[in-house]
Amino acid sequence: MTRNASPDPVLRELMARAGSAGLSRRTFLGLLGAAGSAAALAACGTGGGTAASSSGPAAGTGGKAGTLRWANWTLYIDLADDHVTSPTLKAFQKSSGLTVEYSEDIDDNDSFYGKVKGQLANGQDIGYDLVTLTDWMAARWVRQGYTATLDRSAMPNTSNILPNLANVDYDPGRTHSLTWQSGFGGIAWAKDAVPGGLATVSDLWKPELKGRVEVLSEMRDTIGLIMFDQGVNPASDSWGDTEFENALDVLKAQIANGQIRSVKGNSYKEDLVSGDAVAVIGWSGDIQQLNFENDDKFTFAIPEAGGTLWSDNLMVPITSGQVTDAQKLIDYYYDPEVAATVAAYVNYITPVQGAKQAMEKVDPTLVDNELIFPSEATLSKVAMFRTLTTDEETKYNNQFLDAIGA
Amino acid sequence: MSLLAGLGAGGGGPAPKERARGAGHRWLLAPGLVYLTVFFIVPVGALLATSLYVPVPGGELGQYQPALHWQNYVDALSQFWPQLVRSFVFAAIATLACLAIGYPMAYVIAVRARGRSLLQGLLLVLVIAPFFTSFILRTIAWKQILADEGPVVAALRFVHLLPPDGRLTATAFAVVCGLTYNFLPFMVLPVYASLERLDPRMLEAGADLYASPVTTFRTVTWPLSLPGVVGGTLLVFIPAAGDYVNSSLLGNNTNTAMIGQVIDARFFKVLDYPTASALSVVLMAAILLLVAGYVRRAGTEDLL
Numbered sequence: 001m002t003r004n005a006s007p008d009p010v011l012r013e014l015m016a017r018a019g020s021a022g023l024s025r026r027t028f029l030g031l032l033g034a035a036g037s038a039a040a041l042a043a044c045g046t047g048g049g050t051a052a053s054s055s056g057p058a059a060g061t062g063g064k065a066g067t068l069r070w071a072n073w074t075l076y077i078d079l080a081d082d083h084v085t086s087p088t089l090k091a092f093q094k095s096s097g098l099t100v101e102y103s104e105d106i107d108d109n110d111s112f113y114g115k116v117k118g119q120l121a122n123g124q125d126i127g128y129d130l131v132t133l134t135d136w137m138a139a140r141w142v143r144q145g146y147t148a149t150l151d152r153s154a155m156p157n158t159s160n161i162l163p164n165l166a167n168v169d170y171d172p173g174r175t176h177s178l179t180w181q182s183g184f185g186g187i188a189w190a191k192d193a194v195p196g197g198l199a200t201v202s203d204l205w206k207p208e209l210k211g212r213v214e215v216l217s218e219m220r221d222t223i224g225l226i227m228f229d230q231g232v233n234p235a236s237d238s239w240g241d242t243e244f245e246n247a248l249d250v251l252k253a254q255i256a257n258g259q260i261r262s263v264k265g266n267s268y269k270e271d272l273v274s275g276d277a278v279a280v281i282g283w284s285g286d287i288q289q290l291n292f293e294n295d296d297k298f299t300f301a302i303p304e305a306g307g308t309l310w311s312d313n314l315m316v317p318i319t320s321g322q323v324t325d326a327q328k329l330i331d332y333y334y335d336p337e338v339a340a341t342v343a344a345y346v347n348y349i350t351p352v353q354g355a356k357q358a359m360e361k362v363d364p365t366l367v368d369n370e371l372i373f374p375s376e377a378t379l380s381k382v383a384m385f386r387t388l389t390t391d392e393e394t395k396y397n398n399q400f401l402d403a404i405g406a
Numbered sequence: 407m408s409l410l411a412g413l414g415a416g417g418g419g420p421a422p423k424e425r426a427r428g429a430g431h432r433w434l435l436a437p438g439l440v441y442l443t444v445f446f447i448v449p450v451g452a453l454l455a456t457s458l459y460v461p462v463p464g465g466e467l468g469q470y471q472p473a474l475h476w477q478n479y480v481d482a483l484s485q486f487w488p489q490l491v492r493s494f495v496f497a498a499i500a501t502l503a504c505l506a507i508g509y510p511m512a513y514v515i516a517v518r519a520r521g522r523s524l525l526q527g528l529l530l531v532l533v534i535a536p537f538f539t540s541f542i543l544r545t546i547a548w549k550q551i552l553a554d555e556g557p558v559v560a561a562l563r564f565v566h567l568l569p570p571d572g573r574l575t576a577t578a579f580a581v582v583c584g585l586t587y588n589f590l591p592f593m594v595l596p597v598y599a600s601l602e603r604l605d606p607r608m609l610e611a612g613a614d615l616y617a618s619p620v621t622t623f624r625t626v627t628w629p630l631s632l633p634g635v636v637g638g639t640l641l642v643f644i645p646a647a648g649d650y651v652n653s654s655l656l657g658n659n660t661n662t663a664m665i666g667q668v669i670d671a672r673f674f675k676v677l678d679y680p681t682a683s684a685l686s687v688v689l690m691a692a693i694l695l696l697v698a699g700y701v702r703r704a705g706t707e708d709l710l
Contacts, residue, residue, distance in 0.1 A: 111674040117468065144466060211573065212554075255660050262576050263656035270546070275555035276575055390467050397676045402485075405660035 021255075042266050060148075061320035062125025068098055068325050070130040071105040071112070073312070074266075075289065076181065078345035092332045098325055105130075108265065109137040120146045120319060129320040130329065136220065138177050138313040139170030139387050147176040148316040148323045151373040155327050157334035160353045165311065169387050177313040178330050179351035181343075183219035184284040184371065184382055185308035188300040193278035200303050201229040203277050205259055213260050214268045214277040216250070220385040221308050222281055223247045228306035228383075235383035236353065244396055252403045263404040272298060284371045288347035300371065302381050309382040311351070337361070343372050416680075457683035475680070482684040486668050490688065493665040494696070496578070496653075497646035500585035501593075504642045505587070505635065508593035512634070513627075515594075516601035533594050545584055545655045552580055552656070576658035584652035589645060593638035600634025601627075636704045644693055665689055669673030 063069060073316045077086045086102065093100055105128075107233065112133070116126040129202050133141065141147050151160055158178055165179045187198050191211070204213050215222045224234040226247040254260045261277060269286055271277040273294060287300035314333075316326045332338060336354035340362045343350040349372060356373045359366055370378050387397065457478055459470035511533070519526045536544060552558055552574040562568040574580050576641070604627060612622035650666030656664065665685060672682035 109676075114468075114677065116676045140467065211571070261573075263660075267655075270549070271553075274550055274553035275554050276549075276573075292584070390465075393467060394676065398678075401671055401675055405663045 016073045016209045054249050060123060060125060060317070061321040062127075062319045063129050063322045064315075065322070066098055066325070067101060068130060068329055069101045069103070070102055070132075070329070071128045072132045072180075073106050074104040076104070076132070076312075076346055077102070078342045081146045088333070088338050090340075092329060094327075096328055096332070098328070100329065106132060109134050113137060113140070116317075120144075120317065123319060125319045126274050126317050128317060129322040130326050131315055131317060132180050133315065134312050135168070135310055135384060136387065136393075137168070138315060141315060141317075142171050142176045146318050148318050148320065148326075149322070150174055150178070150316065150327060150330070154324070155331035155334070157331045157352075160334050160336060160339075162351050162353055165351050177315045178334070179311045180314050180333075181285075181346060181348035182301055182309060182311040182351060184300075185216070185218075185225060185281065185310065185372075186300055186302040187225070187279065188272070188283060188287045189279040190272065190298055192274070192297070193275075195297060197280060198301065200305060201225050201281070204281070205254055210259050211261050212276070212278040213254075213280065214262055214264050214271055215260055215281040216268065216283075217263045217404060219397065220310070221283070222251065223396075223400065224308040224385045225281055225303060226250050228303060228308075231305070231344055233306070234308065234385045237386060241395075245399070246400055248403055255403065255405070262359055266300055285346060285348040288371060302378065307382045309379075309384050311384075345398045347372060349374060445500060452639045453683050453686055456679050457687050459680045459683075468679070471681055478680045480690065482681045483688065485681075486665065486685060489663050489665045489668050490685075490692070492663070493647050493689075493690070496582055496664060497649075498641050499582050500589065500646045501639050501643045503582070503586040504590050504593040505639065508638065509597055509631075509635070512594045512597035512601055517604060517606070520606070530598070533591050536591065541588065542651060542655075545588065545651055546588065548580075548584055549575055549655055552583075575656060576662070578657070578662050580656040581653050581662045581664075583622045584656045585646045585649060588649075588652065589642040592641035592645075596637035596641065597631060597634040600631040604630055632704065636701065639700075640697060644697065645707055647693055648689060 078088050079086055089100055089102055089181055116128075119126045138147075138229045152175065153175075158174075161174065161179065165182070166174060168174070168177075187201060187204065189198050191197075194209070204215075220234070222265075223244065227234045227243060230243070230246055230250075231395075232243045232247070251260075255263070262271075264271065266286075268277060268280050268282055268331075269290055272280060272282075272290060282300070284300050287298050290298055314330050316323050320326065333342065334352050336352055336358040339350045339352035339355040340358035343355060344359065344363045344366055347369075356367060359373070372375070432519055455472065456470070456586060458472075458474050458476065459478075460473040460475045462469040462471050515526055515529045516531075550556060554573050554575070559568060559572070559574055562574075563570060563572065568574075608630075609624050611628050613619075617625070648666045650664055650670055653662050653664040653667050654670075669682045669685050669689075672678045672685065
């Protein structure tokens with residue numbers, strides 16, 4: 001309006017120029033915005049998990065020389081009284097001259113995978129040089145080529161690995177993963193509330209325990225234990241949909257009738273302490289740690305029919321360029337005395353032969369602890385849930401989540 | 407402004423200045439627009455696109471390819487409508503409870519404590535104080551308070567409000583209580599802000615005109631506080647409907663699962679991005695519709 005009203009032709013010309021400049025600035029901004037959003041969308045697309053090449057990403061260069069970034073689970077290494085520093089880690093840093101950035105960043109295999117898989121698929125640094133993941137998740141990483149190859153000859157201590165862990169179906173010869181700790185899935189109860197104790201998974205369904213039972217949201221432990229109870233060995237290749245659904249039906253029925261109060265991840269420990277749960281399907285090391293803090297209130301047992309065995313595995317992501325240093329760290333933790341020190345704190349099964357002898361020096365009271373140094377008899381009662389195919393994993397995960405209502 | 411423009415048109419000189427000033431105002435929007443584009447429009451676009459993806463045939467877990475598979479919405483809704491409905495019911499109950507508890511609180515702080523600024527400040531700090539601790543920690547603390555062996559259950563059993571084997575955690579009651587507790591300040595503060603401006607002489611006038619306190623409240627106080635009430639209900643209802651912390655910490659996963667929990671599980675547990683995205687879109691659309699209807703009914707010109 002002002003433009004038309006202006007009587008001066010020069011001024012009119014000037015304003016027209018300003019107008020066109022403004023227009024082009026706007027257009028430019030618009031183009032910039034469009035380009036930016038397209039790029040962002042493209043990044044989201046690949047990051048969100050569209051088809052990645054099956055050949056797998058190339059070896060990475062991520063990280064900083066002299067520094068190792070290690071992602072582990074909470075309370076999964078020896079800690080000093082300050083609950084922050086780890087004596088073994090401190091000793092390793094001193095002897096190797098490396099800096100270890102230790103973080104308790106993993107509290108769930110799936111969530112951790114969900115957070116880093118986009119970068120893994122694109123070959124971008126995920127921010128860690130060492131990760132600690134459970135068998136089935138480790139299998140997924142190895143299968144997709146997300147792990148660096150480890151030079152076992154540079155890690156002489158790793159020949160100490162227990163024979164039953166030296167070869168696993170997803171990583172024959174252990175060139176991509178090495179066990180950090182193992183543990184049992186079994187049943188546990190509060191001694192005062194369940195004086196008679198429990199012998200089988202079916203005992204959890206006793207009427208007097210109604211509403212005070214909790215089971216794990218980890219499908220392989222909860223379903224694995226129910227399968228054992230039904231006479232099916234979850235480690236064998238012979239079971240299929242029928243056996244899985246039979247076990248799932250038991251879980252569904254016990255949730256529906258209120259026997260199972262809730263299906264929990266790690267937080268079942270808090271419910272045991274608060275008394276909301278008096279009998280659970282849980283993990284061996286957890287119950288041991290709870291007992292230290294709560295005057296031996298609880299008992300853990302492997303059910304008569306059998307229990308699950310799982311391991312968490314150290315792996316170097318393909319995106320990390322610090323493989324050599326990571327190998328040094330793994331090698332260090334396969335030293336029997338170091339392994340015994342860690343086991344004395346975390347109370348899980350150590351994968352290192354000779355750690356039992358070393359434990360005599362570290363803490364003699366733990367030498368005969370079946371849950372840290374299981375005997376052949378105990379090991380014969382437990383089995384690893386077999387590795388599922390991709391289709392099975394999708395199907396069973398969906399069915400399990402549906403049953404637990406999430 | 408139009409007066410200025412008219413003056414400018416006569417003089418010739420100020421006109422371009424005027425124009426430049428208008429453009430400058432528009433540029434002030436740029437940071438906000440860029441921010442919204444990058445962090446809202448693009449993600450929502452990605453979300454919409456992902457909700458229509460299909461799995462790569464024979465691909466790895468969590469691998470999807472672009473498609474226009476509208477069936478994802480049908481599947482997601484037919485499987486998860488109970489959780490969706492439950493989320494809105496829980497959020498609605500929590501909102502009403504927040505209003506019932508929060509309105510009197512805000513009234514006392516804004517009207518009764520008026521003139522005593524120290525008391526007023528202290529009460530407001532008490533309302534906000536819970537925010538000094540983490541949301542998660544506060545919710546976990548409630549789990550301890552409401553535990554079977556805890557004081558609340560023991561007291562309720564003693565007075566026979568709960569049967570001897572009754573419990574509070576892992577029930578819908580606990581989840582709604584958690585939502586009410588966690589979002590209460592979002593109700594109190596906007597209502598307080600409205601009531602704070604309430605002129606006490608209006609209440610006196612009501613009394614002078616022989617209106618009972620109830621009538622005065624109904625015809626004077628309540629309508630004047632309505633903008634705060636509308637703002638508060640929105641601030642409580644919207645986050646409560648999508649909340650998953652309370653339902654996963656205080657609930658028992660089957661009878662109390664809310665939609666946020668389902669989206670979380672779909673996204674992280676089974677890497678089912680299309681279903682998780684479809685549910686997110688449905689949740690957003692449902693909230694938008696409910697809120698639009700509510701705001702239209704409540705008439706919130708005063709809010710703006």
